[in-house]
Amino acid sequence: MTGIRIEPSGPADAEALGAVYADAFGRPPFDEGPEVVAAWRDESLPQHAARAGFRCLAAWDDDLVVGFTYGYTGEYGQWWTDQIAAVVPPALAAEWLGGHFELVELAVRPSHERRGIGAGLHDRLLDGLSHRVALLTATDDATAPARRLYHRKGWEPLADHVFEGSTLMGKRLS
Numbered sequence: 001m002t003g004i005r006i007e008p009s010g011p012a013d014a015e016a017l018g019a020v021y022a023d024a025f026g027r028p029p030f031d032e033g034p035e036v037v038a039a040w041r042d043e044s045l046p047q048h049a050a051r052a053g054f055r056c057l058a059a060w061d062d063d064l065v066v067g068f069t070y071g072y073t074g075e076y077g078q079w080w081t082d083q084i085a086a087v088v089p090p091a092l093a094a095e096w097l098g099g100h101f102e103l104v105e106l107a108v109r110p111s112h113e114r115r116g117i118g119a120g121l122h123d124r125l126l127d128g129l130s131h132r133v134a135l136l137t138a139t140d141d142a143t144a145p146a147r148r149l150y151h152r153k154g155w156e157p158l159a160d161h162v163f164e165g166s167t168l169m170g171k172r173l174s
Helices: 011-025 034-049 079-087 090-096 117-126 145-152
Strands: 004-008 055-061 064-074 100-108 133-139 156-163 166-172
Touching (some): 011 034, 064 133, 079 100, 100 117, 117 145, 133 156
Parallel strands (some): 100 133
16 A cells, blocks of 8 residues: 555545546446446435544545545434345344444545555544444455455454345444
């Protein structure tokens, strides 16, 4: 990760973050097109930034954003938490949902992958959180780079197929 700096970020950097999002998720297996990228940049990111506990970091290589991550405090009444609660066993929901840290996005430009940027962003995002647990959804494919990173960082699969092609993963923080 030599020469890369990680700094706080957010909606003020939406254009730069959106470019990373497009690079990372515009290719297989995600294939998210310009409309999805625009909706994320113009609607989801600002909405998420208004939530309690919002934390966003960007990785910079000189004046280019090459990666980012963000999350916030997940609560019942939010779309993702309610969707997960509807498909997991009640005991799992009771143990993990509500007041958790929700890791929403972690993306690195393909040109900058395999340099430790994703791991650095991950660690900085979770560092010092007061939440008891963190949750995310990742591809069901345990051999995918993101799943391998999360496994190395101590995340455990909690429920498979919570969304089409997605596994719920959790990490105890304290």
